[in-house]
Amino acid sequence: MAVWGQMAGAWGISRTMAEVHALLYISGEPLCTDDIMERLDISRGNASMSLRALLDWGIVERAHKRGDRKEYFNCEQDVWTMFRAIVRERIKREVDPLLASLFEIRDLTPESKVPGATTHNERLDALVDFFSTVEKLGARFVSPPGRGLQLAASLLGSFAGGSSSRNASPEAKP
Amino acid sequence: MAVWGQMAGAWGISRTMAEVHALLYISGEPLCTDDIMERLDISRGNASMSLRALLDWGIVERAHKRGDRKEYFNCEQDVWTMFRAIVRERIKREVDPLLASLFEIRDLTPESKVPGATTHNERLDALVDFFSTVEKLGARFVSPPGRGLQLAASLLGSFAGGSSSRNASPEAKP
DNA sequence: TCGAACTTTCAAAATATTCTGAAAGCGATG
DNA sequence: CATCGCTTTCAGAATATTTTGAAAGTTCGA
Numbered sequence: 481m482a483v484w485g486q487m488a489g490a491w492g493i494s495r496t497m498a499e500v501h502a503l504l505y506i507s508g509e510p511l512c513t514d515d516i517m518e519r520l521d522i523s524r525g526n527a528s529m530s531l532r533a534l535l536d537w538g539i540v541e542r543a544h545k546r547g548d549r550k551e552y553f554n555c556e557q558d559v560w561t562m563f564r565a566i567v568r569e570r571i572k573r574e575v576d577p578l579l580a581s582l583f584e585i586r587d588l589t590p591e592s593k594v595p596g597a598t599t600h601n602e603r604l605d606a607l608v609d610f611f612s613t614v615e616k617l618g619a620r621f622v623s624p625p626g627r628g629l630q631l632a633a634s635l636l637g638s639f640a641g642g643s644s645s646r647n648a649s650p651e652a653k654p
Numbered sequence: 655m656a657v658w659g660q661m662a663g664a665w666g667i668s669r670t671m672a673e674v675h676a677l678l679y680i681s682g683e684p685l686c687t688d689d690i691m692e693r694l695d696i697s698r699g700n701a702s703m704s705l706r707a708l709l710d711w712g713i714v715e716r717a718h719k720r721g722d723r724k725e726y727f728n729c730e731q732d733v734w735t736m737f738r739a740i741v742r743e744r745i746k747r748e749v750d751p752l753l754a755s756l757f758e759i760r761d762l763t764p765e766s767k768v769p770g771a772t773t774h775n776e777r778l779d780a781l782v783d784f785f786s787t788v789e790k791l792g793a794r795f796v797s798p799p800g801r802g803l804q805l806a807a808s809l810l811g812s813f814a815g816g817s818s819s820r821n822a823s824p825e826a827k828p
Numbered sequence: 829t830c831g832a833a834c835t836t837t838c839a840a841a842a843t844a845t846t847c848t849g850a851a852a853g854c855g856a857t858g
Numbered sequence: 859c860a861t862c863g864c865t866t867t868c869a870g871a872a873t874a875t876t877t878t879g880a881a882a883g884t885t886c887g888a
Binding site for chain 1: 865
Binding site for chain 3: 686698699702703706723724725
């Protein structure tokens, strides 16, 4: 199944990570490191690191079977929840530091000090505004415990329903 | 200015591309290949390829100065318009092919043929639904000639205004 | 048609990222 | 406290991506 390779790009996580994640998502039951190594044909080290990364992203969790020393791993089963976790992390890792740098740069070149920096600064401000808005929008989507983006979807258009044969989130409450 | 390196990740384009783009955005005036080579200290080939890629993404355009054979390049000056172009391209390049593959896979394992594939297929359907919604949402954001996301921002919350000192889109039409 | 002035291409080199596997760690158990 | 079963680490190998630069291509004016 090469599809999962593609999703990696779309989601901004690395290829093997995506494959491990996919395997957990699709099989729907807890798997241990050896299962993953075998099914994906990757090394133990790689499996361990990918799993750890997925744990850091908060889209996979540890599980244990009683009477078994091995660690099993479980994947969040709701796509929207997964998505929210990913957005949360990417904002934290990419947007926030970027904003910090932008502020810093802007403060380093105040118009009073650097003549002719005015248009320059207007553009910087536009960027800062843009990313601030993205950051706030993201926070909105991410924070509610319920399903935030589905709400957004219906807000933004009249196409709330899914296109495929089943409904999008299994646990949607009427 | 190492900041632009960061933006590359956030936007999903390559590092040098982002730097070229940034240079054009910040300087705000048309630059030719040699300007870019010099300011960014990159090879001619690299400059040429990055520019071409930016043209393909539709966020940079060619310009000419009369009486000069050289090609100059100009960058879209409105951040939201840039963003829309990027979303449009990423959907076309990543989401659409992904959706196609998902459909294909689902059709390859119909429940009638593969017993026990039912839960499997439910999860696939959930994914298909998710990406379909993303795709439609994206289309909504991208299509209007006006500023779609700012509208979205105000729709989704009460924080329509920017955080910095100037307003976000210089050429907003009343 | 020629050549000057640019631009594009692409194979090879440089760089960056990802993966492997053996060794070290860690806790539970005898 | 020695060993077993399992997990993590990390230097080096394998792979993938990006960059270079020289050669080929293009365009235009004379």
